[in-house]
Amino acid sequence: MAMLEVNNINVYYGAIHAIKDISFCVEQGEIVTLIGANGAGKTTTLQTISGLLRSQTGSIVFEGQNISSTAAHKLVSHGLAQVPEGRRIFLQMTVEENLEMGAFTQPNAGIPQDLEMVFEQFPRLKERRRQVAGTLSGGEQQMLAMGRALMSHPKLLMLDEPSMGLAPILVEQIFEIIRNLNQNGSTILLVEQNAQMALSIAHRGYVLETGKVVTTGSGAELIQSPEIKRAYLGG
Amino acid sequence: MTFLSYLINGLSLGSIYAIIALGYTMVYGIAKMLNFAHGDVIMVGAYICFYAVSAYQLPPPVGILLAMVVCTVLGMVIERLAYKPLRQATSLAVLITAIGVSYFLQNSALLLWSSTTKIFPNFFVIPRGAETSTGFSLFDGQLNISYVTVVTVLACLVIMLALTWFTGNTRMGKAMRACSEDKGAAQLMGINVDTTISVTFAIGSALAAIAGVLLCSAYPTLSPTTGSMPGIKAFTAAVFGGIGSIPGALLGGLLLGVIEILAGAYIGTQLQNAVVFAVLIVVLLVKPAGLLGRQIREKV
Numbered sequence: 001m002a003m004l005e006v007n008n009i010n011v012y013y014g015a016i017h018a019i020k021d022i023s024f025c026v027e028q029g030e031i032v033t034l035i036g037a038n039g040a041g042k043t044t045t046l047q048t049i050s051g052l053l054r055s056q057t058g059s060i061v062f063e064g065q066n067i068s069s070t071a072a073h074k075l076v077s078h079g080l081a082q083v084p085e086g087r088r089i090f091l092q093m094t095v096e097e098n099l100e101m102g103a104f105t106q107p108n109a110g111i112p113q114d115l116e117m118v119f120e121q122f123p124r125l126k127e128r129r130r131q132v133a134g135t136l137s138g139g140e141q142q143m144l145a146m147g148r149a150l151m152s153h154p155k156l157l158m159l160d161e162p163s164m165g166l167a168p169i170l171v172e173q174i175f176e177i178i179r180n181l182n183q184n185g186s187t188i189l190l191v192e193q194n195a196q197m198a199l200s201i202a203h204r205g206y207v208l209e210t211g212k213v214v215t216t217g218s219g220a221e222l223i224q225s226p227e228i229k230r231a232y233l234g235g
Numbered sequence: 236m237t238f239l240s241y242l243i244n245g246l247s248l249g250s251i252y253a254i255i256a257l258g259y260t261m262v263y264g265i266a267k268m269l270n271f272a273h274g275d276v277i278m279v280g281a282y283i284c285f286y287a288v289s290a291y292q293l294p295p296p297v298g299i300l301l302a303m304v305v306c307t308v309l310g311m312v313i314e315r316l317a318y319k320p321l322r323q324a325t326s327l328a329v330l331i332t333a334i335g336v337s338y339f340l341q342n343s344a345l346l347l348w349s350s351t352t353k354i355f356p357n358f359f360v361i362p363r364g365a366e367t368s369t370g371f372s373l374f375d376g377q378l379n380i381s382y383v384t385v386v387t388v389l390a391c392l393v394i395m396l397a398l399t400w401f402t403g404n405t406r407m408g409k410a411m412r413a414c415s416e417d418k419g420a421a422q423l424m425g426i427n428v429d430t431t432i433s434v435t436f437a438i439g440s441a442l443a444a445i446a447g448v449l450l451c452s453a454y455p456t457l458s459p460t461t462g463s464m465p466g467i468k469a470f471t472a473a474v475f476g477g478i479g480s481i482p483g484a485l486l487g488g489l490l491l492g493v494i495e496i497l498a499g500a501y502i503g504t505q506l507q508n509a510v511v512f513a514v515l516i517v518v519l520l521v522k523p524a525g526l527l528g529r530q531i532r533e534k535v
């Protein structure tokens with residue numbers, strides 16, 4: 001049984017049918033990527049898994065448990081964490097407070113140790129721990145959003161366009177970190193418009209078009225597919 | 236010396252506004268709604284304390300505590316029954332509901348306690364022989380300060396410090412700040428937004444009870460509409476200082492109280508409120524987010 005199984009979900013924004021019967025799965029230890037153009041429904045899918053949006057049909061099963069009607073805030077203790085699109089860090093709180101918020105469901109005793117773990121991964125954050133998050137650069141904010149998610153010790157980490165708006169060198173760095181996290185045992189569901197980068201680190205990928213899964217395959221297969229090359233990889 | 240005495244009165248009235256404004260500002264910051272019924276919770280608190288002390292002969296501290304408990308529960312019930320079902324509704328629908336709740340509370344008070352004005356007892360006295368003293372004099376009797384004034388200003392300071400500490404250092408306080416910035420992201424952290432909003436209403440309403448007792452101790456007439464005007468003034472103070480900001484509520488409240496008293500003394504009581512609101516308009520023209528408010532930044 002897969003760690004995460006998304007079965008036939010349909011999500012609407014009022015009359016807009018944003019997700020049309022999508023199904024996919026993520027196995028323990030994998031990096032799975034959802035790629036697709038702007039508006040394909042990637043963010044909506046992640047928000048639905050996180051419980052911030054609801055599917056009208058189907059089920060979302062995480063580690064054998066149907067979580068499709070579980071309150072969003074309860075999913076964190078099930079082991080789900082999301083780095084949302086646009087980072088959505090708490091701009092008026094300090095770096096350290098943001099990380100503490102990530103550990104909201106964790107016992108207090110472990111927090112100093114987890115902070116050290118995140119600071120080791122992202123030394124920039126340590127230098128700026130007392131700084132208000134709104135003053136960080138885009139790359140630092142992305143690191144903070146990732147560190148914040150890691151504070152809850154997620155079994156499945158979902159990332160929504162972590163490379164958005166970052167300089168190429170930072171994009172490389174972020175993807176390197178994602179790969180490292182995965183090698184250290186994290187299962188990852190990665191949403192990207194940067195299909196090239198995402199497919200190069202993913203075990204498997206799903207291609208979304210206007211709310212539907214149109215193609216699936218291993219990262220290597222998809223990156224070679226002429227169709228994908230034409231539509232998403234710029235040639 | 237009279238100026239000093241006006242200033243002290245202004246600070247005292249301003250402290251009451253500040254305590255009420257905190258309720259408006261915290262609820263606005265987290266639930267993004269104007270709880271127009273907040274002023275009427277003050278009135279309920281004052282009635283509870285009045286009956287506890289005058290009719291049931293309970294000691295004043297018990298009366299105040301009882302008022303706080305009742306208002307806390309009332310605030311949470313109002314939120315749960317009237318506002319929570321409207322979480323996804325337009326802000327206009329919520330505003331109209333809040334005005335409805337305000338009328339509901341006033342009319343309930345009218346039914347329960349009648350429209351007859353009650354004379355609120357002054358608890359803040361010190362027995363001195365056969366008489367009781369309500370205050371003390373400085374500068375050979377040129378400056379009289381009542382104990383209520385002192386208690387009010389001190390209460391405001393203590394509440395301010397306590398809330399600042401609470402939002403800066405406790406888990407719940409930080410969760411509140413997180414919710415006020417981004418409820419979706421807060422949920423992704425595992426924060427229960429419903430609980431957080433409920434706690435915010437509870438704190439705001441407990442403060443309203445304290446404000447009600449202090450208000451009626453200083454201006455001892457109590458009727459079902461007692462909370463309306465101070466409620467509107469405190470709302471003005473919250474906007475003045477920057478709605479959503481805790482230090483803004485303090486600054487806005489104090490300034491408003493001082494301006495109101497000074498305007499009443501030097502310009503005339505008829506123009507008192509006009510001056511208050513004129514100052515508000517000027518401030519909002521220059522600083523649309525209020526004195527200490529943050530300009531809403533576009534999300535990138």
Ligand SMILES: Nc1ncnc2c1ncn2[C@@H]1O[C@H](COP(=O)(O)OP(=O)(O)O)[C@@H](O)[C@H]1O
Pocket residue numbers: 013016018036037038039040041042043044045
């Ligand atoms: N809050 C919203 N209200 C209405 N429509 C929305 C909203 N958010 C997204 N949509 C629509 O749903 C579709 C999927 O959007 P989204 O999931 O954000 O796509 P992606 O993340 O792949 O860019 C798009 O057509 C978008 O316009």
Ligand SMILES: [Mg+2]
Pocket residue numbers: 039042043044085161
């Ligand atoms: Mg998106």
